Amino acid sequence: MEVYGSQFFWLLIVIGIIYFFIAKNMVPKISKTVDDRQKRITDDLAAAQAAQDRAEQIEEDYRVSINNAKSDAVGKVNAAKAEAGKKHEAAVKRADTSIAKKADEADNALKVATATALTEIEAVAAEAAKDIVATVSGTKVTAAQAKKAVKAAF
């Protein structure tokens, strides 16, 4: 019988120590460590998710503002182009008018000069013709006759 008594006694002591010192004391701490780690991982993942969402929001905002700036710039460039075109046209028109005026004046001057030159040439030709006739045929031709012949020749 002493075997059972000893077994009983020492087993209860050992089991008691395991129960009260290890299972009641150490196990909850270990469980807590695991839970804390799990909580930390969950929190960190949530924080990372939030940060990513914020980054995506910032990128989206950036894209919108860039797009706005781009369309703004295109509008401004187009307006400037239209303005420049208008100015250019006006300048060309003004230049055209002045050039046309100058060309008309030059034309008129040319016409006058041509007429003058023709009259002078006729006179010189008549004189020359009178001299040529006198030299060649010895006949005297009046100035009026020479003039008439020259006019006919022209």
Next chain:
Amino acid sequence: MAEKGKIDPMHQFEVQPIIEGFELFGQQINFTNSALWMFVVLGLIYLFMMGGMKRELVPGRWQIMVEGVVGFVDNIIATSIGPAGKKYTPWVFTLFMFILFANLLGMMPLGIIPGIHPFTVTSQFTVTGILAIISFSIVLIVGFWKHKLKFFSLFVPHGTPLPMIPLIFMVELLSFMVRPFSLALRLFVAMIAGHILIKVFANFVIQAIDAGGASILVAILSIIFIAFVSALELLVCAIQAYVFALLTSLYINDAENLH
């Protein structure tokens, strides 16, 4: 060793006093080899658990093992009993760790060191019996504390026809009363059978070598067999610890969450 050249396979289970003790309630309490190995088990469990108490954020290998065992027991409780089972975790953990370490320590080849006689604490029916009785007492106390006399409805399953109730009640009561014995016997038999088997075949090895000649083949076969049985026993050690813890939590579940 009863006779010269013979191995007594039952010798390893004998409880012998190491230090003469004292008398308590008319019982002689000695410090036995069984008690010594119980304290070795306690020391090993303590060392194992201390390795997991560093509580680092990034655990090392040892800490992962300890956290794995704790998580394993928590898991048994959570699946068998549910959230109400948290208060039983220390007891199930105590059972699981004590049985697992005692089983495994009994399988360690410590006998090759001269002067050391390994002893498997869980191969004593007294020990497994006490563990089973404590588990069963928890079931009874919790059951009658929480549900008073309604606890007897555990023995009448739902949908039992009225005339069958007395018979079913007796059958269920019987199966309920058998629980502590089956719990204790399962572990005790698994442990004692494996150890006897290994010892018997070890006996064959020695006898075959003594006989000499062709019987050396028997020795080689026996050694191979011992190797396989030892591997199987290591598995049984873990399974029996798991089964004891699992059944205890299932029985507690009956008391905690009466259907």
